[in-house]
Amino acid sequence: ETGVTQTPRHLVMGMTNKKSLKCEQHLGHNAMYWYKQSAKKPLELMFVYNFKEQTENNSVPSRFSPECPNSSHLFLHLHTLQPEDSALYLCASSVRDRSTYEQYFGPGTRLTVT
Amino acid sequence: QKEVEQNSGPLSVPEGAIASLNCTYSDRGSQSFFWYRQYSGKSPELIMFIYSNGDKEDGRFTAQLNKASQYVSLLIRDSQPSDSATYLCAVNIEYSGGGADGLTFGKGTHLIIQP
Numbered sequence A: 001e002t003g004v005t006q007t008p009r010h011l012v013m014g015m016t017n018k019k020s021l022k023c024e025q026h027l028g029h030n031a032m033y034w035y036k037q038s039a040k041k042p043l044e045l046m047f048v049y050n051f052k053e054q055t056e057n058n059s060v061p062s063r064f065s066p067e068c069p070n071s072s073h074l075f076l077h078l079h080t081l082q083p084e085d086s087a088l089y090l091c092a093s094s095v096r097d098r099s100t101y102e103q104y105f106g107p108g109t110r111l112t113v114t
Numbered sequence B: 001q002k003e004v005e006q007n008s009g010p011l012s013v014p015e016g017a018i019a020s021l022n023c024t025y026s027d028r029g030s031q032s033f034f035w036y037r038q039y040s041g042k043s044p045e046l047i048m049f050i051y052s053n054g055d056k057e058d059g060r061f062t063a064q065l066n067k068a069s070q071y072v073s074l075l076i077r078d079s080q081p082s083d084s085a086t087y088l089c090a091v092n093i094e095y096s097g098g099g100a101d102g103l104t105f106g107k108g109t110h111l112i113i114q115p
Helices: none
Strands: A004-007 A010-013 A018-025 A031-037 A044-050 A053-057 A064-070 A073-079 A087-094 A109-113 B011-014 B019-025 B033-038 B045-050 B054-058 B061-066 B071-076 B085-092 B103-105 B109-114
Touching: A004 A087, A010 A018, A018 A031, A018 A087, A031 A073, A044 A064, A044 A073, A044 B103, A053 A064, B011 B019, B019 B033, B019 B085, B019 B109, B033 B061, B045 B054, B045 B061, B071 B085
Parallel strands: A010 A109, B011 B109
Antiparallel strands: A004 A018, A018 A073, A031 A044, A031 A087, A044 A053, A064 A073, A087 A109, B019 B071, B033 B045, B033 B085, B054 B061, B061 B071, B085 B103, B085 B109
C-alpha cells in the first residue's frame, strides 16, 4: 500500500445511476489527481487539485464531477455515464512543490458501465 | 499535444540479464521524468524518477536521461521473473500560470523475464 486508498475497488453501474468514487491520502500531500486507464490507451489525466482548488480539467465530460473538500480527500461523482466510460479510475497524490513531482497512486476503482 | 512514446513490446529478457526500456517525449519543456511499474490488475507503482541529465541508480535500477535527444531509459540489472510487468514512462506537464503538475504517460512496455 502506498498510503492512498480508494473505495469502492469495484463498481458496476447502469447508465442512469449516480455514484461516487472516494480517494483518501495519508501521506501529508497537498495535491491530488484523478486519472483514467482504459484498455489499449495510456493513462489519461482527468483532474488536478492543488490545495483543494481545481487547477486543471483536462477536457473531461461534465458527467464526471470532482470534489475536493480538503487536501486529504478527493471524490469523483458520476452520473449518466456511457459504456465507453468503463475503465480503471486511479487517484494519485503528491507534494505541491516545484522541486518535486512524484505522484503516488491508489489501488484504483474498476468501473463497469452497463 | 504532448506525447510520450514507448515500444509496447513484449520485450523478452532472460533471467539475470539486463533489461533496457526506452521512452521518448515530445515536449522540450518537460523537466521531470518517471518510471512506474504496473502488474496486471494493479495500480502503477513509482520505481524511479530523474530530473537531471545523466544517470541515476537505485539498487538494480538505473534511469538515464538525455534532454537534448528527448530520451529517457530504464535499465534493470540482474532481471528477475518478478520484474515481469508493464513499465510506464511518464513526463510532467507544467501548465501556464504555475498551476498543476499532471503527468503524461506512455502506453507502457510489457516486459517478460524468462526463467
